[in-house]
Amino acid sequence: MKTLLVCTSVSHGNTRRMAQAMAQVLDARVVTPQEATAVEPADYDLVGFGSGIFSQRMHPDLLGYVRTLPASSGRAFVFATSGLPELPFAPFTRPLVRLLQARGFHIEPTFTCRAFDTWAPFKPLGGINKHRPNAADLTAARAFARRLANGSTTAP
Numbered sequence: 001m002k003t004l005l006v007c008t009s010v011s012h013g014n015t016r017r018m019a020q021a022m023a024q025v026l027d028a029r030v031v032t033p034q035e036a037t038a039v040e041p042a043d044y045d046l047v048g049f050g051s052g053i054f055s056q057r058m059h060p061d062l063l064g065y066v067r068t069l070p071a072s073s074g075r076a077f078v079f080a081t082s083g084l085p086e087l088p089f090a091p092f093t094r095p096l097v098r099l100l101q102a103r104g105f106h107i108e109p110t111f112t113c114r115a116f117d118t119w120a121p122f123k124p125l126g127g128i129n130k131h132r133p134n135a136a137d138l139t140a141a142r143a144f145a146r147r148l149a150n151g152s153t154t155a156p
Contacts, residue, residue, distance in 0.1 A: 005049075
């Protein structure tokens with residue numbers, strides 16, 4: 001299965017580390033939105049779109065890139081790292097999932113992970129979730145990628 005991971009990781013490299021862990025399992029290419037062309041995802045069987053979370057939103061570079069994509073019938077998934085947990089009634093991945101669905105992608109489950117965050121209110125404290133993503137988080141990312149690769153997208 002040919003896989004592409006489009007990832008924006010700007011603050012501490014958290015999302016890039018998650019993407020690289022998944023890429024090990026999926027034998028995927030990891031690129032930034034600036035490195036990928038709008039037509040490139042059409043050449044892949046599965047495309048992951050990932051970002052850190054900024055003020056409860058995916059990074060604008062990633063959202064802007066997805067808006068340039070032509071219609072697709074491919075498989076896609078969303079992944080994210082964040083300092084705060086995702087709220088079940090207002091997931092921060094939902095807008096990107098909906099944007100991808102509007103482009104015609106078949107959406108696989110999402111993957112989120114807590115990560116080191118030094119956003120303004122946490123900066124005086126030295127940040128939150130220090131040492132994350134950790135080994136367990138990276139193991140979970142690889143397990144998620146294995147389920148995608150095997151076509152089994154339910155939890156183990």
